[in-house]
Amino acid sequence: xxxxxxxxxxxxxxxxxxxxxxxxxxxxxxxxxxxxxxxxxxxxxxxxxxxxxxxxxxxxxxxxxxxxxxxxxxxxxxxxxxxxxxxxxxxxxxxxxxxxxxxxxxxxxxxxxxxxxxxxxxxxxxxxxxxxxxxxxxxxxxxxxxxxxxxxxxxxxxxxx
Amino acid sequence: xxxxxxxxxxxxxxxxxxxxxxxxxxxxxxxxxxxxxxxxxxxxxxxxxxxxxxxxxxxxxxxxxxxxxxxxxxxx
Numbered sequence: 001x002x003x004x005x006x007x008x009x010x011x012x013x014x015x016x017x018x019x020x021x022x023x024x025x026x027x028x029x030x031x032x033x034x035x036x037x038x039x040x041x042x043x044x045x046x047x048x049x050x051x052x053x054x055x056x057x058x059x060x061x062x063x064x065x066x067x068x069x070x071x072x073x074x075x076x077x078x079x080x081x082x083x084x085x086x087x088x089x090x091x092x093x094x095x096x097x098x099x100x101x102x103x104x105x106x107x108x109x110x111x112x113x114x115x116x117x118x119x120x121x122x123x124x125x126x127x128x129x130x131x132x133x134x135x136x137x138x139x140x141x142x143x144x145x146x147x148x149x150x151x152x153x154x155x156x157x158x159x160x161x
Numbered sequence: 162x163x164x165x166x167x168x169x170x171x172x173x174x175x176x177x178x179x180x181x182x183x184x185x186x187x188x189x190x191x192x193x194x195x196x197x198x199x200x201x202x203x204x205x206x207x208x209x210x211x212x213x214x215x216x217x218x219x220x221x222x223x224x225x226x227x228x229x230x231x232x233x234x235x236x237x
Contacts, residue, residue: 024189070182073168073175080185086192087230136178 003108006116008043012036020094024085027097030126030134035059037123044155045119052148054141062141066133069140099132110156120156127152195223196232204235 005013015036020028037045038056049055067080096104107125111117127149129135138145168175191212198208209216227234 024192025185026188066178067182067185069168070175070178071186073170073172073179074183075170076183076186078186080189083186083190084193084197085189086196086226089226089229091229092226131174131177133178133181136174 003111004116006118008040008119009117009122012040012119012122015039016100017094021088021090021092024088025097026094028094028100029097030099030103030129030132031059031063031137033100033103033122034126034134037119037126040119043119045123045152048120048123048148048152048155051151052143054143058141059137062137063133065140066137070136099129099134102129114156118156120152123152124149124156192223192226195219196227196230199223199227199232199234202235 012033013036016028016032019032019035019039023032025032035056037043038049038054038059040046064081071078071080103122103125105125106128107117107121110124111121114121126134127145135145138148168179170176170179195208195212198211205216205220209219212219224234
């Protein structure tokens with residue numbers, strides 16, 4: 001199956017790498033893709049997220065809370081944001097993490113039949129995760145993953161038919 | 162009683178998420194710590210010994226990043 005990518009999807013993938021770098025992650029994970037989707041104005045994917053109350057800032061905060069909560073399960077109460085950070089190496093190429101690879105696989109499946117993979121397909125891929133940071137972040141933010149997925153699905157179907 | 166805010170090490174989902182968060186925390190601390198040590202003039206063998214890994218492993222993992230950050234590295 002050959003997947004063609006809409007220009008917006010390329011923009012999002014590039015922006016996701018910048019998001020990962022900014023949060024000092026050695027890999028590009030699904031949450032970075034989600035942040036990049038939020039940051040690109042004028043897409044259906046961004047509108048659906050906004051309708052659920054999710055914007056870039058809100059997701060960032062929910063991700064921080066998710067980390068604190070998860071660390072607390074191990075008895076750790078430190079805020080990683082207050083620890084020293086290494087200098088960001090902007091020339092370093094970041095690999096795609098497992099969560100992003102899975103999200104892209106699901107996005108490719110979701111876009112089968114469409115002319116190109118659109119941001120909404122990418123969002124469906126990201127929201128398809130059963131476990132991991134994105135589902136936990138959504139729970140922290142009080143967003144129902146299933147309902148959100150249905151909304152994106154509807155927005156996508158409306159466009160491709 | 163159950164509060165979403167309270168994560169428990171006995172819950173598998175929370176335990177696995179904690180492992181993922183701890184790995185990220187350890188990576189962040191390692192990157193910052195190695196950079197600080199090298200800026201302070203530590204040698205690769207010293208950093209490797211402090212981390213409990215081989216000199217080759219620590220060099221492979223951090224050398225190019227530190228060079229890009231403008232850190233003057235001592236001979237390995």
